[in-house]
Amino acid sequence: MDELDRRILDILRRDARTPNTEIAAEVGTSEGTVRNRVERLVDEGVIERFTIATRTGNLKAMIEVTVAVDVDTNDVSELMSEWKDVDFVWQVSGEEDIVLVVDAADTRAVNDLITRAREHDDVKSTKTRLILDERLG
Amino acid sequence: MDELDRRILDILRRDARTPNTEIAAEVGTSEGTVRNRVERLVDEGVIERFTIATRTGNLKAMIEVTVAVDVDTNDVSELMSEWKDVDFVWQVSGEEDIVLVVDAADTRAVNDLITRAREHDDVKSTKTRLILDERLG
DNA sequence: TTACCGATTACGAATTTCGTAACTCGGCTT
């Protein structure tokens, strides 16, 4: 995992369809090298998979969740990641413990998720932020 | 957004490098049709981007940014989205105005980003949270 | 120096993507 790997990953994260030839030109190496390295990164599991980010709903939001101190946040995260419309579940440092990133059809669907989180016994509080605009890096 | 679109999306979610020809064979249509539909889905914004899911020793973090009231957050977001290691820039409701989601090599790279944000004239304050664990929904 | 090994490069072949024109098939008009 050197600087070249990181530059390749950076390009692929922005657009995973970028041809090896174009990546090679951008980072100053050959197509074969890019190909070898990407293959190695996949083998090593650094690249988990090539995928697409979709926006099927109209509304994205972050739901920040605080859980009781004696609770295993892994279990709660696991559970919440199964909920509909949930894109990511992050365990974070800071005031709150878990952040849900959700992509829902409307405010009602977001509210359902908040309600469901609040109804969970281990959840102490939630704080929701609507994502008003998203820009890709 | 019909059943064919959804099947194509499912395949791409699983492996975004699947050739159109292979998708076409799997869903029982032609390469051109898959190409047209994927292009349309991208245009419509249903497919936000082609990307990679990485499972690295990398450090992910949220950097929450508050900007001065008289500042156009669009401009600031635009600028920050160009910074290296920045995955998303969200304009959000709530106490802070902008959230950067970053995926950097180490704490130093994260710190560089925080520093850069704080050095920006329009930025009033920042609050950083490390993402300790990420789960896909 | 020499041998060796992994990484890189080079290059022709196979595959995929791309541009575009023809075709199909409802729905609509006359």
Next chain:
DNA sequence: AAGCCGAGTTACGAAATTCGTAATCGGTAA
């Protein structure tokens, strides 16, 4: 009904990309 339109689909040659593989390079140990 006949004719027409338009979106979606299909067909196909050309361009671009990926792939397989062999040669080359660069560093290192003996």
